Amino acid sequence: xxxxxxxxxxxxxxxxxxxxxxxxxxxxxxxxxxxxxxxxxxxxxxxxxxxxxxxxxxxxxxxxxxxxxxxxxxxxxxxxxxxxxxxxxxxxxxxxxxxxxxxxxxxxxxxxxxxxxxxxxxxxxxxxxxxxxxxxxxxxxxxxxxxxxxxxxxxxxxxxxxxxxxxxxxxxxxxxxxxxxxxxxxxxxxxxxxxxxxxxxxxxxxxxxxxxxxxxxxxxxxxx
Amino acid sequence: xxxxxxxxxxxxxxxxxxxxxxxxxxxxxxxxxxxxxxxxxxxxxxxxxxxxxxxxxxxxxxxxxxxxxxxxxxxxxxxxxxxxxxxxxxxxxxxxxxxxxxxxxxxxxxxxxxxxxxxxxxxxxxxxxxxxxxxxxxxxxxxxxxxxxxxxxxxxxxxxxxxxxxxxxxxxxxxxxxxxxxxxxxxxxxxxxxxxxxxxxxxxxxxxxxxxxxxxxxxxxxxxxxxxxxxxxxxxxxxxxxxxxxxxxxxxxxxxxxxxxxxxxxxxxxxxxxxxxxxxxxxxxxxxxxxxxxxxxxxxxxxxxxxxxxxxxxxxxxxxxxxxxxxxxxxxxxxxxxxxxxxxxxxxxxxxxxxxxxxxxxxxxxxxxxxxxxxxxxxxxxxxxxxxxxxxxxxxxxxxxxxxxxxxxxxxxxxxxxxxxxxxxxxxxxxxxxxxxxxxxxxxxxxxxxxxxxxxxxxxxxxxxxxxxxxxxx
Numbered sequence: 001x002x003x004x005x006x007x008x009x010x011x012x013x014x015x016x017x018x019x020x021x022x023x024x025x026x027x028x029x030x031x032x033x034x035x036x037x038x039x040x041x042x043x044x045x046x047x048x049x050x051x052x053x054x055x056x057x058x059x060x061x062x063x064x065x066x067x068x069x070x071x072x073x074x075x076x077x078x079x080x081x082x083x084x085x086x087x088x089x090x091x092x093x094x095x096x097x098x099x100x101x102x103x104x105x106x107x108x109x110x111x112x113x114x115x116x117x118x119x120x121x122x123x124x125x126x127x128x129x130x131x132x133x134x135x136x137x138x139x140x141x142x143x144x145x146x147x148x149x150x151x152x153x154x155x156x157x158x159x160x161x162x163x164x165x166x167x168x169x170x171x172x173x174x175x176x177x178x179x180x181x182x183x184x185x186x187x188x189x190x191x192x193x194x195x196x197x198x199x200x201x202x203x204x205x206x207x208x209x210x211x212x213x214x215x216x217x218x219x220x221x222x223x224x
Numbered sequence: 225x226x227x228x229x230x231x232x233x234x235x236x237x238x239x240x241x242x243x244x245x246x247x248x249x250x251x252x253x254x255x256x257x258x259x260x261x262x263x264x265x266x267x268x269x270x271x272x273x274x275x276x277x278x279x280x281x282x283x284x285x286x287x288x289x290x291x292x293x294x295x296x297x298x299x300x301x302x303x304x305x306x307x308x309x310x311x312x313x314x315x316x317x318x319x320x321x322x323x324x325x326x327x328x329x330x331x332x333x334x335x336x337x338x339x340x341x342x343x344x345x346x347x348x349x350x351x352x353x354x355x356x357x358x359x360x361x362x363x364x365x366x367x368x369x370x371x372x373x374x375x376x377x378x379x380x381x382x383x384x385x386x387x388x389x390x391x392x393x394x395x396x397x398x399x400x401x402x403x404x405x406x407x408x409x410x411x412x413x414x415x416x417x418x419x420x421x422x423x424x425x426x427x428x429x430x431x432x433x434x435x436x437x438x439x440x441x442x443x444x445x446x447x448x449x450x451x452x453x454x455x456x457x458x459x460x461x462x463x464x465x466x467x468x469x470x471x472x473x474x475x476x477x478x479x480x481x482x483x484x485x486x487x488x489x490x491x492x493x494x495x496x497x498x499x500x501x502x503x504x505x506x507x508x509x510x511x512x513x514x515x516x517x518x519x520x521x522x523x524x525x526x527x528x529x530x531x532x533x534x535x536x537x538x539x540x541x542x543x544x545x546x547x548x549x550x551x552x553x554x555x556x557x558x559x560x561x562x563x564x565x566x567x568x569x570x571x572x573x574x575x576x577x578x579x580x581x582x583x584x585x586x587x588x589x590x591x592x593x594x595x596x597x598x599x600x601x602x603x604x605x606x607x608x609x610x611x612x613x614x615x616x617x618x619x620x621x622x623x624x625x626x627x628x629x630x631x632x633x634x635x636x637x638x639x640x641x642x643x644x645x646x647x648x649x650x651x652x653x654x655x656x657x658x659x660x661x662x663x664x665x666x667x668x669x670x671x672x673x674x675x676x677x678x679x680x681x682x683x684x685x686x687x688x689x690x691x692x693x694x695x696x697x698x
Contacts, residue, residue, distance in 0.1 A: 009478055015485040053474065080477035081470055088535060102481035102515055105488050154550060180551055184582040185516060187589045187650060193554040 004048040005029045006036030008055055019105050033057025040066050045073050047115050052079035060093040067094040074115040106217035110169045128163040131223035133210055135163055155198050162221040171218035239412045243405025251397045262386050273358050273374045280372050297323045309375045311357055317367030356380035415444045431459045473522055484511050520649040527656040538572045538687035541605045541614055548584045549603050560597035566604040573612055573685040575661050583657035586650040587616040587677050594620035615678035617670040628667045
């Protein structure tokens with residue numbers, strides 16, 4: 001996958017580029033807004049990671065201009081600003097996701113993966129499958145190996161999100177943002193308790209667990 | 225935020241009240257002044273009339289002493305040859321006419337000073353007229369009565385005009401004064417209204433608004449100009465504060481970001497080499513703790529100062545409570561604490577969903593943390609006559625009365641809770657969110673034990689329930 005990184009803090013840029021390359025991506029980097037915009041418009045990228053505050057051309061302007069030129073590359077904003085209202089500004093300018101510095105690299109990577117996945121929608125899906133676990137999005141029913149699983153509405157949304165990102169690491173923050181629509185950090189790790197409840201429903205009594213904990217990162221649902 | 229207070233009716237405005245007091249005072253003065261003039265004029269005129277009558281009587285008495293009754297009759301007759309102001313009537317003991325220019329004996333009303341007033345008929349320019357006279361009655365030996373009077377009809381007419389027009393005059397003064405006052409205060413009210421409306425919009429968050437000037441340079445313009453200058457200053461200060469928070473955020477987060485990056489890199493390298501890296505992992509955890517505290521502090525500072533432009537929208541409070549309760553329910557269950565959401569009628573307020581949810585999450589988090597196994601945490605929304613309440617009650621140890629004002633301060637953690645994790649910023653954030661919404665944070669005893677924390681939003685924040693865009697199909 002081809003990723004554009006626009007970041008003026010060279011130390012942070014080096015780290016990002018190196019990390020993404022180690023994760024198997026092809027990365028182009030730019031240290032200011034103008035160069036970033038030129039690159040974004042001249043080459044096809046799967047994701048662009050853009051800092052909010054950039055010399056020459058501000059991050060918000062950069063993305064707004066990309067959108068004006070009809071460029072639909074998913075954008076992940078990085079920001080060192082305070083966040084209460086800046087997230088909204090970033091998303092309004094055409095950003096697809098927003099991450100406040102300092103961030104954990106796994107968090108960034110998981111979000112980039114999610115943005116790439118979103119880019120290639122496999123039509124409108126009415127059914128999700130992971131191994132022998134099925135989720136019917138129309139009847140809102142869950143089954144594993146043909147056995148019905150009773151799910152609360154929120155558990156259904158949680159499982160749906162995990163299954164839509166099957167095979168990918170999903171962080172606690174991503175779950176809190178997507179499933180609960182909260183953009184704050186609860187003092188206690190409430191998500192873990194929800195996950196263990198869900199795990200008890202879908203994995204208990206089955207030989208092969210589907211819902212895995214990825215240490216230091218989050219969770220992943222996968223068949224093997 | 226505070227909506228502009230509802231406009232007072234014109235009758236309740238200060239301007240109108242002042243005008244009304246002045247009108248009443250003026251009407252009273254006019255009445256008093258005219259009344260005194262009337263009384264004084266009348267007294268002088270009466271005295272003049274009485275003097276003439278007295279002189280007349282003196283003359284007649286002398287005639288009687290010199291010439292007896294016939295002399296008196298003769299004098300009366302000679303004095304009544306020409307029609308004038310003077311009136312005489314001499315009657316015998318049976319009230320039969322003897323001499324004079326009046327007949328019959330009139331209906332007389334006596335007065336305290338011995339004078340009398342009466343009405344009589346007289347031909348003026350060919351037709352009869354009832355006129356008013358004032359005089360005295362003398363008893364003449366032999367049972368005769370002599371009435372000596374003066375025609376005071378002109379004075380009487382003036383007096384009557386005076387007494388009938390005075391109430392109307394006062395009424396007119398009151399009426400014109402009140403209408404004028406109302407117009408004047410409405411004009412003033414309109415100017416004040418503009419100032420009030422602009423202030424309301426500014427309080428609601430639009431700091432760029434300014435009070436328009438009428439250009440007349442009057443005291444309202446001076447007030448508006450002063451307000452505008454004050455607003456310029458506040459806007460500059462807010463912008464400065466905002467810039468400071470932004471730079472502090474940027475300048476602290478950038479090195480923190482590098483620090484965390486380097487730690488992650490070292491961790492990855494050590495793990496790749498197969499070395500134990502527990503120290504680095506702990507350092508990362510400490511860094512994250514530091515970041516968490518910093519974020520919380522920044523959010524509190526921004527929320528408290530109101531520099532954040534956090535979007536306000538009508539939101540249903542019961543829904544916010546239900547969402548947060550749902551988020552924490554598994555955690556409560558794990559701790560063997562029952563988390564109960566009390567049913568309530570839906571109520572919407574103007575607020576920021578994220579901030580209110582975060583404040584409520586902090587309260588619920590605390591409640592679960594401090595409630596022993598088997599205890600109960602209750603989340604409730606309620607509309608009372610003092611506002612809209614969102615409260616979390618627990619059956620934990622509670623907070624001693626004396627410590628309550630202190631616990632909302634930043635970093636304050638009571639001795640009893642030092643051992644449990646937390647930054648000591650949870651309640652400070654709740655207090656800041658309350659402040660941001662013009663709400664109160666109340667800490668009360670829960671019955672029989674525990675703490676009840678209540679966010680009480682003002683009744684002015686109540687909004688019509690938002691229409692749901694989608695059905696809750698999930």
